[in-house]
Amino acid sequence: xxxxxxxxxxxxxxxxxxxxQDDVELPADLGHxxxxxGENGFLDSMSLVSLVVSVEQGVxxxxxxAVSLADEKALSRRNSPYRTIGSxxxxxxxxxxxx
Amino acid sequence: MDAPVTxxxxxxxxxxRHLAExxxxxxxxxxxxxxxxxxxxxPGYEHYSAxxxxxxxxxxxxAEIRKKHGAxxxxxNNAGIASMNHALLxxxxxxxxxxxxxxxxxxxxxxxxxKLMKRGRYGRIVNFTTVAxxxxxxxxxxxxxxxxxxxxxxxxxxxxxxxFGITVNAVGPVPIRTDLIAGxxxxxxxxxxxxQAIKRYGELDDVANVVDFFxxxxxxxxxxxxxxxxxx
Numbered sequence: 001x002x003x004x005x006x007x008x009x010x011x012x013x014x015x016x017x018x019x020x021q022d023d024v025e026l027p028a029d030l031g032h033x034x035x036x037x038g039e040n041g042f043l044d045s046m047s048l049v050s051l052v053v054s055v056e057q058g059v060x061x062x063x064x065x066a067v068s069l070a071d072e073k074a075l076s077r078r079n080s081p082y083r084t085i086g087s088x089x090x091x092x093x094x095x096x097x098x099x
Numbered sequence: 100m101d102a103p104v105t106x107x108x109x110x111x112x113x114x115x116r117h118l119a120e121x122x123x124x125x126x127x128x129x130x131x132x133x134x135x136x137x138x139x140x141x142p143g144y145e146h147y148s149a150x151x152x153x154x155x156x157x158x159x160x161x162a163e164i165r166k167k168h169g170a171x172x173x174x175x176n177n178a179g180i181a182s183m184n185h186a187l188l189x190x191x192x193x194x195x196x197x198x199x200x201x202x203x204x205x206x207x208x209x210x211x212x213x214k215l216m217k218r219g220r221y222g223r224i225v226n227f228t229t230v231a232x233x234x235x236x237x238x239x240x241x242x243x244x245x246x247x248x249x250x251x252x253x254x255x256x257x258x259x260x261x262x263f264g265i266t267v268n269a270v271g272p273v274p275i276r277t278d279l280i281a282g283x284x285x286x287x288x289x290x291x292x293x294x295q296a297i298k299r300y301g302e303l304d305d306v307a308n309v310v311d312f313f314x315x316x317x318x319x320x321x322x323x324x325x326x327x328x329x330x331x
Contacts, residue, residue: 046262053214057165066158 003098007089008032010062014054015085022047032086041083048082059092067095100316104168106130108151108208109178111137113277114227117303118175118310119144128168132160133178151178151204161211170219173314174212176205176226176249183283186240194241201245205252209267213260222265223314226253230273230331234294238287246271250325257323266322270309273301273329296330 001009012030019026024047027034035041037048052069059067069092074081081091105122109115110131116139123129123143131137132149140146147163149156164171180200182193209224216222228246231239250269257267273295274280274288292298309326312318 050217053217057214060162066162 003096004089004093006062007059007092008085010058011051011055011085011088011092014051014058017054018047018051022050030085032084032089034085036084036088037082038080039083043082052082055088055092059096063096065096067092069095100172102126102128103172104128104130104164104170105173105175105314106132106164106171106208106212107175107177108132108204110146111135113279114272114275114303114306115175115177118177118307121307122173127173130164130168151176151208152199154207157204157207157211161208161215165215171212171215172219172221172223174208174216174222174224175310176208176224178204178208179227179245179279181239181242181279183238183242183287185238189241194244197241197245198248201242202248202252205249209252209256213256213263213265216265217260217263220264222260222263223318224256224260224265224267225310225313226250226267226269228253228269228271228325228327230271230291230295230327230329232271233327233331234291236291253325254323261322264319266313266318268313268322269325270306270313271325271327271331272306273299273327273331275301275303275306292329294331299329301328 015026015030018024027042037043043051056067056069074091081087105127107115107119107129110119111133119129119131120141123141129144131144132147134150136148137146147160149160151157178200180197182189182197205226212224213222226249228250231243232246232250236243253267253269260267274291280288305328
């Protein structure tokens with residue numbers, strides 16, 4: 001499994017955990033193309049904050065490397081890394097030096 | 100709550116040390132940090148070297164805590180430095196240093212602690228302000244500006260973190276005989292104490308009493324508040 005695929009799976013786990021904790025309603029299928037935030041996304045801004053924190057912790061646990069997925073670069077990108085599970089995975093991979 | 104995890108910044112001496120010893124004695128798992136190693140230890144206390152104004156060091160500290168304890172219940176943002184001088188004689192480097200420790204340090208530790216508290220849907224963050232803020236104490240422009248910043252952080256974080264079961268409050272001590280005021284001329288201290296409703300130095304337990312109140316589980320609806328000692 002590639003790092004990006006691992007990250008997609010890690011994000012899906014984090015989304016499921018978020019759904020348990022914060023009562024977020026999930027789409028039927030969760031995968032690379034699932035919209036997270038913005039157009040057709042199912043997260044509101046607070047849920048996005050929770051997800052980003054949870055993914056950062058998950059990445060650190062798995063790869064032993066602290067990453068910041070909410071720095072100014074991410075927030076000002078024309079194509080937000082928070083659009084889909086896949087785009088967030090790609091951004092996390094970049095931060096890990098695996099992009 | 101069984102043996103809550105209580106993080107105290109600036110725990111090497113003064114108020115931080117007093118609180119660290121107190122909560123360790125009360126059965127908390129106390130984690131302290133400071134730039135230098137302490138020359139004391141008590142059962143239930145562990146120390147990390149970290150500069151709260153360094154994002155990397157604060158992140159590393161809380162990553163260690165997460166690995167070892169898996170949770171944080173209380174954060175006491177005690178680390179602070181002061182600068183007593185006329186504004187016309189205060190260099191920018193001093194202002195930056197005071198803001199970095201007092202404001203950025205409080206922000207960073209609160210941010211990292213809140214990430215862990217959020218998971219448990221419970222947290223108590225206690226910040227440190229000073230009576231010098233409401234008294235607009237002359238000779239302490241940089242320090243007062245930094246603590247006014249801490250008060251602003253306290254109120255905004257209270258709102259941002261409230262839905263996670265985290266309260267954020269601040270205690271504002273009067274002068275206490277610690278290193279923080281060691282360099283302040285006696286007549287300045289006397290003038291300050293003269294403006295208090297109760298005209299005496301604060302004791303370490305006066306501060307601990309307010310911190311105890313903020314940390315209580317029953318204080319769940321007390322947030323965004325600054326309590327000053329001395330009737331200021």
